[in-house]
Structure formats: structure tokens, C-alpha cells
Amino acid sequence: MSKVRTGLRWRPQLPAATVLAASAAVLLLVNPAAAIVPQGAAPVTAPADLGRLADERASVVEVILADSAELDALVATGVDLDHHITHTGDGIVVHAVVTGNEVATLTRAGFTFGQVLHTPDDAAQRVAEREATIAAHLAENREYAAAADFSARSTVSDVKIIRADYYTSGDTQVLSVEAKWAQGQTDASPLTVERDSGPGTEIGSGGTQTISRFVDAGVYLYHRGAAQVTSRPAYVRITSPSGDVAVAKVNEWLPIPPKAPEGPGYMKDFVASYLTPTELYDRIKALSAQYPKISEIVELPYRTNGYRRKAQAVLGTANASRVAVDSLAWGHQGGNDISVELADPGVADAPLTVTVTGTQVHVDLATDGSGTVTSTAEQVVAALNAQAGTLLTAYTYRGSPGTGVVAPVARTALSDGLAAPASVSRDPHPVYAIRIGKHRDGSRLGVLAYAQEHAREWVPPLVTIETAERLLRNYAHDRKTRELVDNLDIWIAPSVNPDGGHYSFYDFNSQRKNMTNHCPQDGSADFLGRNSWGVDNNRNYTEYSLFDGYAGASTSCTSGTYAGPSELSEPENRNVDWLAARPNITFSMNLHSSGNYFMWSPGSYAVPGRVSAPRPTLAEESLFWGASSRILTAIKRHRNLAVTPARTGPIADVLYSAAGNSGDMLWYKYGIYAWNFEVGTSFQPAWAEAHAETMEFSNGLTEMLRVARDFDTDRKRPRSSLSVSASATPGMVDVTFSTSEPAAVFYTLDRSRPTYDSTLYGSAGIREGGETLTIPAGTTVHWFSVDAAGNVEKNYKPDGRGNNHNKQKVKAPKR
Ligand SMILES: [Zn+2]
Numbered sequence: 023m024s025k026v027r028t029g030l031r032w033r034p035q036l037p038a039a040t041v042l043a044a045s046a047a048v049l050l051l052v053n054p055a056a057a058i059v060p061q062g063a064a065p066v067t068a069p070a071d072l073g074r075l076a077d078e079r080a081s082v083v084e085v086i087l088a089d090s091a092e093l094d095a096l097v098a099t100g101v102d103l104d105h106h107i108t109h110t111g112d113g114i115v116v117h118a119v120v121t122g123n124e125v126a127t128l129t130r131a132g133f134t135f136g137q138v139l140h141t142p143d144d145a146a147q148r149v150a151e152r153e154a155t156i157a158a159h160l161a162e163n164r165e166y167a168a169a170a171d172f173s174a175r176s177t178v179s180d181v182k183i184i185r186a187d188y189y190t191s192g193d194t195q196v197l198s199v200e201a202k203w204a205q206g207q208t209d210a211s212p213l214t215v216e217r218d219s220g221p222g223t224e225i226g227s228g229g230t231q232t233i234s235r236f237v238d239a240g241v242y243l244y245h246r247g248a249a250q251v252t253s254r255p256a257y258v259r260i261t262s263p264s265g266d267v268a269v270a271k272v273n274e275w276l277p278i279p280p281k282a283p284e285g286p287g288y289m290k291d292f293v294a295s296y297l298t299p300t301e302l303y304d305r306i307k308a309l310s311a312q313y314p315k316i317s318e319i320v321e322l323p324y325r326t327n328g329y330r331r332k333a334q335a336v337l338g339t340a341n342a343s344r345v346a347v348d349s350l351a352w353g354h355q356g357g358n359d360i361s362v363e364l365a366d367p368g369v370a371d372a373p374l375t376v377t378v379t380g381t382q383v384h385v386d387l388a389t390d391g392s393g394t395v396t397s398t399a400e401q402v403v404a405a406l407n408a409q410a411g412t413l414l415t416a417y418t419y420r421g422s423p424g425t426g427v428v429a430p431v432a433r434t435a436l437s438d439g440l441a442a443p444a445s446v447s448r449d450p451h452p453v454y455a456i457r458i459g460k461h462r463d464g465s466r467l468g469v470l471a472y473a474q475e476h477a478r479e480w481v482p483p484l485v486t487i488e489t490a491e492r493l494l495r496n497y498a499h500d501r502k503t504r505e506l507v508d509n510l511d512i513w514i515a516p517s518v519n520p521d522g523g524h525y526s527f528y529d530f531n532s533q534r535k536n537m538t539n540h541c542p543q544d545g546s547a548d549f550l551g552r553n554s555w556g557v558d559n560n561r562n563y564t565e566y567s568l569f570d571g572y573a574g575a576s577t578s579c580t581s582g583t584y585a586g587p588s589e590l591s592e593p594e595n596r597n598v599d600w601l602a603a604r605p606n607i608t609f610s611m612n613l614h615s616s617g618n619y620f621m622w623s624p625g626s627y628a629v630p631g632r633v634s635a636p637r638p639t640l641a642e643e644s645l646f647w648g649a650s651s652r653i654l655t656a657i658k659r660h661r662n663l664a665v666t667p668a669r670t671g672p673i674a675d676v677l678y679s680a681a682g683n684s685g686d687m688l689w690y691k692y693g694i695y696a697w698n699f700e701v702g703t704s705f706q707p708a709w710a711e712a713h714a715e716t717m718e719f720s721n722g723l724t725e726m727l728r729v730a731r732d733f734d735t736d737r738k739r740p741r742s743s744l745s746v747s748a749s750a751t752p753g754m755v756d757v758t759f760s761t762s763e764p765a766a767v768f769y770t771l772d773r774s775r776p777t778y779d780s781t782l783y784g785s786a787g788i789r790e791g792g793e794t795l796t797i798p799a800g801t802t803v804h805w806f807s808v809d810a811a812g813n814v815e816k817n818y819k820p821d822g823r824g825n826n827h828n829k830q831k832v833k834a835p836k837r
Pocket residue numbers: 105476479614615616
């Protein structure tokens with residue numbers, strides 16, 4: 023790997039210490055308590071559909087902003103923003119994830135809201151749609167099994183061949199067979215396919231192949247498999263384990279090669295529904311078991327804190343008299359069995375007493391001489407902690423002194439609020455990646471793709487699964503896939519935040535963060551705050567973070583962009599850091615949704631002044647843009663969806679500041695060419711759209727692998743030239759460099775040999791080309807260029823003694 027790292031030597035290695043001295047002042051501005059003052063906010067006329075919003079449940083709602091200053095003010099409130107930003111003719115429209123109450127607060131602060139785009143009811147419909155799809159498949163399986171009626175040996179065979187496709191790929195001949203077996207839902211047996219060796223020949227004379235079950239989200243879909251053959255068969259036959267037989271004619275698939283980067287017979291379209299984190303991990307485990315020679319499962323070093331919570335309740339309604347209780351045990355380990363009742367004893371001069379019977383806690387409130395209840399919240403809390411302290415802990419509500427007199431509350435069960443079936447583990451969760459490559463020893467160029475830092479983004483994990491399947495299932499017969507798998511070391515982590523992911527599927531579809539509760543007991547740690555807990559995993563990294571004074575992250579434990587108590591405080595983030603630290607990783611893709619963006623560093627800036635993290639060099643920027651056109655063309659090929667130039671570029675330029683994001687850590691700390699996808703148009707689109715987005719962005723992710731492979735095999739040396747024009751200043755000339763490919767130029771003006779320590783030719787400005795140097799006429803410029811793969815122009819040795827670099831004496835051009 024020395025070659026690759028050599029190529030990166032001109033990357034600016036900036037330690038995290040290069041942060042703003044004024045970080046304390048900056049921190050004040052990102053504090054959510056800081057002023058929410060959109061300038062020139064229009065008078066609010068709420069569209070009628072804001073009425074659809076629930077007070078406490080979050081929906082996606084448009085916010086109409088006048089300019090980027092208002093956007094910065096909105097980000098500074100810590101409000102939970104989708105990645106979707108549209109610059110319209112007269113302003114900016116962003117999507118915020120907010121409750122009705124938050125809309126009311128932000129409206130009072132002067133923000134204007136537009137349409138309501140996605141509510142919890144919409145998400146419930148998506149889940150219902152998913153359940154219905156799965157149920158329909160299961161019913162179909164049952165119907166099919168019943169129709170086959172094996173016991174009666176009816177005329178209906180229990181096995182049916184869906185398709186048998188023969189195709190050629192280069193010099194290779196392949197037979198792909200798909201068949202449905204009536205017992206496939208319950209029986210994991212593979213099926214054996216016998217083939218003939220051409221028209222009129224005996225079945226079996228061409229050999230046999232086995233096909234295995236394709237199971238998606240627990241539903242058996244069909245058996246499938248491809249194998250190399252030596253002649254084109256005319257017929258295939260399958261005899262099922264129960265003795266039934268099916269015969270089918272073989273068709274030729276794609277006889278004319280399509281104009282695509284993949285070879286003919288390239289297989290895609292492997293996902294059939296949204297997948298929960300548990301299902302995603304099951305899927306990559308099954309894949310690796312099927313392709314053990316070219317893949318393995320890696321359990322990342324840090325387990326999450328787990329899809330689990332203490333059982334809780336908040337008793338009472340008025341804040342001063344509310345009593346909050348948390349079980350000591352996790353909900354699933356007994357906490358959910360606990361219940362508490364606050365009773366009026368119905369007699370005068372009763373003392374405050376607590377009785378514990380098993381897991382039932384009964385409180386008789388104190389009364390005065392007239393029989394009126396007198397116990398305050400503070401007193402009930404103290405009594406509960408003294409008498410029921412082995413079961414629960416009690417506290418006043420959100421820091422209230424608890425001086426209000428408690429009202430009786432009927433028996434109330436404590437709950438962890440978690441609705442996932444028991445098949446979803448409540449333990450600290452292992453996080454898995456699938457590592458794909460023929461050589462998985464670190465000797466090959468490494469590429470990393472990771473998804474679901476944000477729990478509610480359900481499509482990006484599917485893009486990673488689809489891509490993994492394309493690599494593994496096409497390896498045997500597609501030469502170009504084989505080139506990638508044989509020469510790259512590909513790490514794919516489909517869900518880095520499984521706890522949040524499960525919570526998003528089963529409990530709170532808008533969940534963005536992980537599930538860890540960092541809120542203090544006198545803050546929002548009680549039951550009513552549970553949907554706001556968690557750390558934004560894409561704000562908890564180490565470079566240009568909130569802790570370094572950068573903008574776009576929050577110190578509030580309930581904010582959508584909460585950065586956590588410290589950098590890398592979260593296991594999810596330590597896992598990504600561990601992945602990025604693999605020394606051979608050179609390219610990465612961080613998959614998010616939504617908005618159809620393609621982005622790279624810098625991803626954060628400090629306010630005021632929008633001082634961004636250091637920009638990539640001109641050469642790096644041109645490599646980013648060059649790869650972008652390839653990756654985006656691949657995406658467009660699927661259904662002509664174009665990621666626009668306006669949504670391509672550094673995060674801080676095209677979206678907003680996101681202090682402590684993972685892309686910046688990978689780029690600035692590890693020198694990885696780190697990209698970010700924002701897939702599609704919403705978090706949880708209807709399945710047909712989710713499916714299309716998965717196909718098109720898998721095209722893009724696969725193209726990134728080809729970019730990496732081309733980078734690795736790049737032996738072509740760049741060429742460069744100098745152009746000189748007249749300067750406005752007498753005696754001076756204007757000079758620019760150009761290069762034959764993305765390459766860095768190092769130059770001297772004092773006739774010394776140029777080295778990697780010489781001046782690096784820079785960019786003229788954001789999203790612009792090279793700078794113009796104004797130098798005295800008669801100066802001799804010495805320079806060389808080097809591309810990102812480390813190839814130096816003319817094979818010049820900057821660290822050696824040779825003088826075969828470029829030299830040119832610049833003269834004033836004739837006017
Ligand atoms: Zn995201």
C-alpha cells in the first residue's frame with residue numbers, strides 16, 4: 023500500500039488542533055438557547071395542513087427561509103433538519119422534523135412553515151404496506167403448498183421452474199435457474215437441476231447444478247442459482263425432495279450485450295422490501311455463508327448500548343406535583359412488571375405510607391385533619407426512594423422542587439415503551455460489516471461503504487445490500503465484477519446504528535439518533551422525553567466538531583443534532599473510526615437520505631464568518647469532480663435521474679454545516695477520499711420509489727468501486743503546462759498552470775529544485791479553477807505535477823537529485 027500513501031503525500035495533514043481560537047464564542051452561537059432571530063422573517067400565514075401535525079409526534083414539514091443567514095439561524099436552534107434543501111428563486115426551502123409544539127415555538131420565533139410532507143401516520147402506512155407485502159408472499163406460499171398437495175400426489179407438481187436463462191459473458195457460458203418449491207418456506211434444502219447438452223440429448227447429459235433458497239425479510243421467494251456450463255442446454259429438469267418433477271425449456275438471456283459497464287448476464291435487483299437492522303445483518307451473514315471464499319463477516323469491536331430502556335412512568339399532570347419513576351431493572355428484565363398507585367386513603371390525619379407487594383407499589387398519600395391530601399411531590403419521591411428503592415428510583419419532574427400537592431393516580435404500569443417483537447435483541451447489539459474481496463489481508467486497496475448513521479433513513483442500507491449482492495452473485499460469471507472483487511478489499515456496513523434503526527421501525531419512525539439517554543434526571547430523562555434522546559451519530563466524530571467550535575451540532579441532549587458528551591463517546595462512532603483506521607482504506611461512501619446529493623469535505627464551518635474546515639486542494643477537488651461525473655452518470659443510467667451540479671460538491675457549500683460528521687473525519691484524520699450520498703427524495707418512500715432509488719444508487723456505489731480500481735491501476739503520468747498573459751501591473755506577468763488530468767503542481771520562483779515542500783498551486787476560489795499568479799517578467803518558474811495515485815510528471819524524483827522537472831522563463835507577451 024506504500025504506493026497509495028505516497029500518492030497522498032501532498033494531502034494537507036491538518037491536526038485537529040488547528041481550530042478556531044474563538045471556540046468559546048462560537049459555542050455560544052450553537053447553543054439552542056441562543057437567539058432565534060431570522061432576519062426579515064415574513065409575517066406568518068400558516069397553511070391549512072399544519073393542522074395535521076400532532077403536538078408531540080414528529081412530522082417532516084417545509085420551512086420557508088429568506089436566505090442562508092436564516093438557514094444558519096434555524097440550524098442554530100438545534101432543530102432536527104432533513105438533508106433536503108432547495109434554493110428557490112426567492113429563498114430557501116428546507117425540511118424539518120418537528121412536532122406540532124415545536125412548530126408553534128418556531129413560528130413564534132418568526133420562522134415560516136410550508137407544507138406538511140410526512141407524518142407518523144404516513145410511516146405507519148409504509149409499515150402496513152411492508153407487512154401486507156410479506157403477508158401476501160406468505161399466503162402465496164401456503165396456497166402453493168396446499169395446491170401441490172404432496173400426500174395425494176395430485177397432478178400439480180410441488181416444484182415449478184420460474185425461469186431458466188442461458189447466456190454468454192466473454193468466453194464464459196452460464197445457466198441461471200429460478201424455481202419455486204412448495205416447501206421452500208419451511209425447508210431449507212437446496213434443489214438439484216439436471217440439464218441436457220443440447221437439442222435432442224438426454225436430460226442429465228449436460229451435468230447438474232444446485233440452486234438455493236432466496237429468503238427476504240423471513241419470506242421464502244424462490245430458489246435461484248447460476249453455474250458455468252460448457253454447452254447451451256435445451257431443457258432442464260428438477261426433481262424435488264418429495265419426488266415431484268418439473269421440466270422447462272432454456273431461454274437465451276440478453277443475446278445482444280447492452281451498453282452498460284456491466285457484462286451481459288449481469289444480475290441485479292436483489293432487494294424486495296425494507297429491511298430492519300436485524301434482517302440486514304442476517305442477510306449479509308447468509309451471503310457470506312454462501313460465498314465464503316470471497317467474503318467474510320466482521321463483527322466490529324464495539325457493541326451498541328442496546329435496544330433497551332428502563333421502564334418508566336410520569337405520574338400526575340401539573341409539573342410541580344408530578345412524580346417520575348424509573349425501574350432499576352431494564353424493562354424487559356422485570357422493569358415492565360412494576361406498577362405504582364398513588365391513593366387518597368380516605369381518612370383524616372393519615373401518614374404518607376408506601377407498601378410494596380411483589381412488583382406492585384401502593385402509596386397512601388398523607389391527609390390533614392379534614393381528610394384533604396397534603397403530600398407534595400418531593401415528599402412522595404422521598405418515600406418511594408426509601409420504601410421501594412430496590413425496585414425503582416423516583417424524582418421530581420425536570421428539576422422542579424416538587425412543592426405541588428400530589429393528586430391521586432390510579433395504578434399505572436411502568437413501561438420501557440419498546441414495541442419490537444422479542445426476536446429483536448434487547449442486549450448491547452453487535453454491529454456487523456461484510457468484507458468482500460479475494461484477498462482480505464489488507465494488501466489490496468480498501469473501500470468502505472457504511473449506512474444508517476441516521477436511524478430513520480431506510481433506503482441507504484438497501485443500497486449497500488444490493489451492492490454486496492451484485493458483487494457476490496456476479497463474481498462467478500462477470501469478468502468486470504471479478505476484477506473488482508479480486509483486486510479490492512471492500513468493507514460494507516449496512517447499519518452502523520442498529521438500536522436507532524430498530525426503534526425507527528417499531529416505535530418512532532422519525533428517530534434520527536442512537537437510543538442512548540444522556541439527559542440528566544433533572545432534564546428530560548423521564549418517560550415523556552424518550553423520543554428525543556440519543557446522540558446524532560453524524561455529529562460525534564473528531565474533526566472540526568462542536569467541541570472544536572464548529573457549527574451545525576448541538577449541546578442539548580434532546581436536539582436532533584446532539585453531538586454527545588464528547589467526541590467518539592458513542593460505540594457506533596468508535597466502530598466507524600475503527601473501520602476508517604484500516605490502513606488500506608482509500609475511498610469511502612457514507613450513505614444517507616434524502617435529497618439526491620453527492621458531497622465531500624469540508625462538511626463544516628464556524629460561524630460567524632463561515633470559516634470552513636480546510637478546503638481540498640485544486641488537484642483533490644478536480645479528482646472529486648472527475649469521479650463525480652462517473653458516479654452520477656451510473657446513477658442516471660437507471661431511470662434518467664440526474665443529481666444536479668447544485669447538489670454536488672462540498673457539504674458546507676451545498677447543504678449546511680455539520681460539525682463532527684464522519685466524512686470530515688475520514689478525510690482530515692485518515693486521508694480517505696470520503697464521499698456522501700443523500701439518496702432519494704424522502705426517508706421512507708413508498709416501496710416502488712425506494713426500490714428504484716436502491717437500484718440507481720447501487721449503480722453509483724458500484725461505479726465508485728470502479729473509480730477506486732482505476733485509481734489503483736493508474737500508472738499514467740500527468741503532464742502540465744504554463745500559460746502566460748500580460749499583467750495589469752507594468753513589469754509583471756500573469757501565470758496559470760494546467761494539467762492533463764487531476765494533479766497537484768508544486769513550483770518555485772527562486773530557481774531552486776521543486777520538491778513536495780515547495781509551494782502548491784492553489785484554487786482561485788470555491789468551485790473555481792486554478793489561481794492566477796502575478797510574478798515579475800523574466801522569472802524562471804520550476805515545477806512538476808503529481809497525480810493522486812502518486813505518478814510524477816516525467817518520472818521526476820522530487821526527493822532525489824535529478825533535474826528533469828519543468829522550467830520556463832516567463833516573458834511579457836507582446837501587446
Ligand atoms: Zn442522514
